[in-house]
Amino acid sequence: MLREQKLSHYINKSKSLNIEKQEKKIRVALLGSFTLNGMEETLRVKCSEIGTGCSSYVSGYNQYNQEILNDDSGLYRFQPDITFLIIDVRSVLGTTYHSPYTISETERKQIIEKKAGEVSRLVKTFVKKTDSKLVISNLQVPSYSPYGIYETKTSYGLREMVLEFNSMLNSLAKTEESVYVYDFDGFVRKYGERNIFDFRQYFIGDIKVSFDYIPHLMHDWMGYIKAALGLSRKCIVLDLDNTLWGGIVGEDGFEGIKLGSNPSGRAFTEFQNVLLGLHKRGIILAINSKNNYDEAIRVIKEHPDMVLREEHFASMRINWDDKVLNMKEIASELNIGMDSLVFIDDDPVNREFVRINLPQILTVEIPDDASQYAETLMDMNDFDLLKITEEDIGRGRMYLQDRQRKEFERSATDLGEFLDQLDIRLTIKSANDFTIPRISQLTLKTNQFNLTTKRYQEEDIRKLANQSDYWVGCAQVEDKFGNNGITGVFIVKKESKTEWLIDTFLLSCRIMGRKIEDGVLGYILQKAKESGVQTVKGEFMPTKRNQPCENFLSDYGFSKESGHWSYSLSNAIKIPTHLKLSIDQ
């Protein structure tokens, strides 16, 4: 089970935080139907652990209705980025919670429709009044029923009522873009109703999540905060011996390692299955192992019980080099930042070595017991995304294509020839319902080739796309090896009839080095010229990470004028000839 600190640890630590010093900031509001003490303290500490200053607002006890309905409430004045609303099953059902069977089935249905309708209207009011994301917890399905064993034979009984309410919440979250449902019922299933709900704490102070489990609940909620901040990790780097399989292949041999249907082997198989599940939704896998390459690769290719095969790994470093060096090579081969990596290794010495040298990597404190590997991975909130796009799901395949592309590059004699033969098709798309989620995701995640590193939530992009003085677009890149999907974004501010400003220009690291940027920028300039604009201005706002595009504007031919880079449209507009450009409005 997830190891957590006691609540008092967080309450104390929260008193000595300096949120001003943190690079990232987030404003979090908490609303609820019961005592929420201890939650904001825990969130503030957990945010500071990931370099984020968290300001928080907690509504008065059971004041969530008024806070949401009143335009001038403390909640709206606080202007949260993300709001958590938790109402509990007892408050929602009232007397029906204890006596569901003094009323008819029809009346029970009416109660749920009425209650779900109230919450739905409340949520819609909230969405109209603020840009904050809303995470609403669903209701815990009670384990107890006065009908006892007959409960499950009862038509529209207590449990079905709650399940129906929850399913109505899910429908709401599917239609309201900025609303998410937190599966509080799942949380209670995971840790147990008798642990979460402590009668004594409930009687004393209307505490409906017991002290010991508030940190666990906040751990789950941090998944939303990390995702909203764009801090989701993209890649898991794995050791092999005693991590992906039991034993040491160099000593125990191909036949001797533990994997498959014996009890200790099953722990590793389960772990691999969870990894495969993550891989299939877009998490990249890589290997960093001290081993003889031939022995290790034979297991990966030929062992009958291996779940993960060569095709699942985007990068493999199986050698006797040091792990930090390997890690740097993996990051550079995959073209992703260290802060996108997670490292899993059973050896505490290796972990410490990587942690000290590359603190940006999340090195997981994996337990000694392999039977806990799978659940350790399942407890992580670092892979959460607010939206899983097609690009995410296809990412594994894309990295495989990348490896093939690199092999092709090595066989080509010069860069120009290589780019020509890649047969790149660049499609410029406008912002619409299909592309907006991905556009926002790229602004939140892209660190390297990003001129201004402005972060935009989905709601922000939707607004800008509807403004006549903004032009929001994106670029899809395909080549002979496959489709990279939407991998470039630009936002242009039409400052006047004669002058446009590039507010955002970014490329996913996956497609860097193919002069795609010149194609997209050329297209922007062309479009500006057609619209009668004389000058397009751009900015480079340096961060720790965006050196790759430092010279992009000047290399293209922009000149520095009064703090801005600008390009006069009386100059020629270059679009590289190896790109086949098309426009998809």
Added chain:
Amino acid sequence: MTDKIYEIVSRVLNIPISQITEDSGQEDMEAWDSFNVYVLLDEIESAFNVRFNLDETIEVKKVSDLRNLLKRHGAV
């Protein structure tokens, strides 16, 4: 050896151990509020492996109450 109860009170309420006496409690400690006292009790229970009943829980107003309760449960 420092007193285990004082240690826990000090850690949970974030107060220097030197400032804690048997009479410390809701009267003179700001941190000893209606919520923190239950967090404190929760930690005392885990540390001494006891469980107080509801009425005992409500009784606790100062450090000496904690000690008396623990004595009653045979934990100190």
